[in-house]
Amino acid sequence: MALSADQLNTIYQNVLFRNVDTGGIQFFANRTDISDAQVRQQIELSAEATTFVTPVVRLYQEVLGRVPDAAGLRFFSTELRQGFTLDQITQQFLGSTEYQAKTSGVTGQTNSDAFVTSAFQSILGRTPATSELPYFRTLTASNALAQIANSPEASQFNAANVTTFLDNVAQGTYTTGSLGSQSGGTTGGTNAGTSFVLTTGIDTGTAFTGGAGNDTFTGAVNTNGGGGATDTFNNGDSLNGGAGTDKLTLFTTGNIPTGGTTTNIEQIFIQNTTNASSISANQFTGATQFWAQSSTADQTFTDLNVAQTAGIKGTVGANVNLTFTYANVAGTADTASLALDAAKLTGTSTVTVAGIETLNVSGVGTGINITDTDLKTLNISATGTTSITANGSANLTTINASASTGNVTVTATNAAAVAFTGGAGNDKLVLGGTLTNADVINGGAGTDTVSISGGDFRTAGGDVIKGVNTLASIEQLEFTGATGAQVNGDTFTNAAITKLIFNTTGNDVVELSGARTYAFGSDNAGNATFTARAGATTLNLALEGTDVNALGTAGTAQAGTIVANGQTQINLASSGVAGVGANVVGELDLASNTTVTVTGSQALTISALKTVAGADFAATDTGGIINAGSFTGKLTVVGSAGVDVITVGTGGSVVTGGTGADQITFGSGVDTANFTSGTSESGVLAAGVVGQIDVISSFTAGAGGDHLAVTGGGAVVNTYTAVTAAQQTTIGAAASLTAAINAAADAHAAAGWTAFSYGGDTYALHEAATSTTTGYIAGDNVVKLTGVTVANLTAANFGPVA
Incomplete structure (x- = not known):
């Protein structure tokens, strides 16, 4: 029934x-x-x-x-x-x-x-x-x-x-x-087929005839064209699969003997190496599927019937071309099927399904580069993550992935106008520079992306922005190529798009930015400027790394200079692939007293904090407020020339505060405060008074604890020498903090670190050079450690983390 x-x-x-x-x-x-x-x-x-x-x-x-x-x-x-x-x-x-x-x-x-x-x-x-x-x-x-x-x-x-x-x-x-x-099932028995291993002789007759089960035949053609002494599929072979769903697997090094035939074997799998091969379907009577399996040399199947399925299984060697040609195609309405079984094409490998206007693709595969120039309709039923390139045809008008349950990526940069329907997964349509309002695109379920070339999209009447604003069920818009994207919040009206992804090498401009997330990917190289809409004080940024980028190198997300003009709250999420490396913001330009909340788990480097104009903050201005308390990756941040407030998380971070009196709170990882050699970044000497001293809270003293380090060029010394009890008495009796610092410097009398207490607080002092009489001089650094006693500090707390 x-x-x-x-x-x-x-x-x-x-x-x-x-x-x-x-x-x-x-x-x-x-x-x-x-x-x-x-x-x-x-x-x-x-x-x-x-x-x-x-x-x-x-x-x-x-x-x-x-x-x-x-x-x-x-x-x-x-x-x-x-x-x-x-x-x-x-x-x-x-x-x-x-x-x-x-x-x-x-x-x-x-x-x-x-x-x-x-x-x-x-x-x-x-x-x-x-x-x-x-x-x-x-x-x-x-x-x-x-x-x-x-x-x-x-x-x-x-x-x-x-x-x-x-x-x-x-x-x-x-x-x-x-x-x-096992028993029962469809046949009520074991349903076990017979495994036939072909010989170097002539294989024919009842010895090579299958039964009611699913039989398998395995052979090899080790000589291009056949005829070799070790070949087991030869001229004169006549294999019969009988009933059931039977399978022939041939391991070939080029062409096969044309005089070998099969009957009633439904599935033909060819793994070809060394030499290009061309195999006619006419040798395989009753076959319904022809598969290229993990081949490393070019492979062509000829004389197929459109009712037969073409297939690709496993990883195909780099730069291998797979071709399927049909004997019964004619006109402009031919349909064929391509099955993918964990298929993977690499390098410049291609698939040609010749003369077919409608192609039905099923299964799972990546890097499937279809070159068919006649293709008009591409139907995809993917059960797992699948990527297909279909740039070969300018006639492509329909891409239907609605039956797919996996994530589907389709690249169709040569299509003039296309109707795209996504499926249940997180789908992506790559159009390059071809998107217009003539395209009809619906992403379906999932979080879906359309990728287009960068450009100036601020004018409301432009074809591309019209196309963007008519996208349906598309949550993310990606920009790629050499030209940066220029977007205006008034003309960009598609509210369903909640994220813009920048992967250009040009500079991006977003006017009247809103609540969307603005993400930078692993192919991005330019700068970005965000001007806030009146009343929109929050800027949501993301750095989204991958395993590799388009060049095949480490896929760390990159942004040059990010300018936040008018926002006072920046949310910055860092994600990526474990082991790849840190995402990078070259410079973050922001207004004084702007809070930057960092979340995520991928290591992140912020190389500089400056004003919106790209200048240094004044020493007394509040620079950035970096709140990374919930961040689990390693944060490497270089602060501004002003007063920064920096809180790190659990990833073992490295903070270079800059010259202001920074307030730094360490997390539960092994954190480091860095100071540049030869520069008084913490403790600036002016008119004989030491000021602008950094304060570090939650510093863990002792072995396995946090670090203070001076880094940079020249002979940098990070050794630690404790003051004596007598020296501490002299230091503690000083009339002022500056006097205490000078006394500690004279008592220390060597390049490197020491520590002392004064007025109930603990300070760590670094001297750039040896001196017993000059006290604290330019190039030295002093930092206050709250909640730390001098006795608990050891040499393990000084110098970079090994």
Whole structure:
């Protein structure tokens, strides 16, 4: 009987652990031309299932010797969907109580042949060849198990039993036991197919004919064009898959023999290396799918029928061109399908689907660069993060990703006017300089972005600003290229856009800024000026780093000089990727007494604080109030020439206060106050009086505590020498703080640090040069440490953090 939408949703929940999407309902619900079992099998064999579910099933068998339970399958499949690697999941298996009870456990390097052999037998049903063992000895336990479980051989060998298990799951039953013992499901039996390994002879007849199960055939063509002594797919081979959904995998180094044929093998996978190959679909009667799998040399499939699916699986080598051509295309309304299975194209690699006007893309893939010049409509049903470039066609008018559940990025900078519909994920449409009010764009659900080239968009009648203001369900607008963006709050009326992202190398200008967030990405290099609307006193900024930028280097977010004109509250969020490096603001120009609240976790550097005009603050003016108390990253900040108030968080920050009498509050990390060599930045000597002394609160004294350091050119000395009790008595009896500082300087008599108490307060003194008679001189620094006793200070508190 036909499945209702509710029944279909139950199958999706059982197998994929999510609700059925609109596309799934439209395609599968109430079908009478195929059985319910066939519907279930298509879901169980989908790219989504083979990416996020079946690897977990195989891993359970390999590591624990059983099929997964309901909670385990859901948990680890969800982790895969969230971005965990199979290696990371395998580590969790190895640390489990069940595994530890099953074996003595393995950690570190897997230099045991017995361990690898056990894994092979559990998931591949064979022992490893002697030549295979050296490779696996070099891997960690988790990496070895993950690679074996996710290998093409493991996928093929276990395909039928995995499908049988999942078919029971689809119907609400979790069977137990080993993967090889599964029964029930669609066929009521094990549904196990036969694994055929081709030989160097002529493979034909009943010995190479499959049965009712999902059979697998594996062969190699090690000689370009065939005919080599080690080739196992040869002229005269005639393979028959029989019933079931069968698969042929060929490992090739170029063209294959044209006299080898298959019948009733539905899935053809070719992994090509060394030489370019061209393979005709006519050799494979009954095939429904043709896949390029992790190829490292150019690959062409010819004579396809548009009813057959083109596919890309795994990572394709850099600068490899994949081409699919069709024998039955004609006119201007041809439709074909491209399936992606964890596909990844790198470098200048391309995909050409020749002569097709409508292309339906499904699955998961990144860097998919489609060069089809005839393409008019691109339909995308992505189940995970997917990026597609479709700049090859100026005829592209429709991009429909509404059926996608993953995050989809589409680049279409050659499209004159396009209708775009996003899906459930956080989608991104890259248009470059082509956006106008002729485009009809709806981002759908999620937080969606449109990316355009920078330019002057302040005039209300411009085509681009008209296009921006008609964007629907788009929350973020990105500017890229060599020209900075110039935006006016009066003409930029699209209230749904809550964030502007600057990734230009030019200078950006925002007039009449409002409540939006203004973000700087890893491709930004210019300056930015923000002029506030009357009454709008808050400026929301973000620095958003990535793993790498467009040049392939570290993706730290960069902003040159940011000018905040008219705002008195700046909220600055810093985000990025762990281990990449600090986001950077070259200079922050702000009004006196402006509060800058820093949040986030990515390390952040603010290299200078100055006035709105870019000048130094007067020594008595309040410069910036930096409140980073809740910031968890490392903050490196250089204060202004005025009086700054700086509070840091938990990340172990470095503060250079400048020459004003700064008030610095340390956090729970190991923090450092820096002073520039040869400059009195804390404790300025004027008319014989030492003033403008920094005050540091929450300073942790002793080993493992905070630091005071002088840095810069020349011979900088950061050693610490404590004053004697007699010297402290003399210092404490001084008539004024300046006199006490001079007495401490004379008593110290050496370059470096000392500390003393006066009037109940503790001070740390740095002398730039050795002297016993000159007292405190220009170039020396003195800082007040509240809540600290001199006795608790040690040499560990002085000098930069090692």
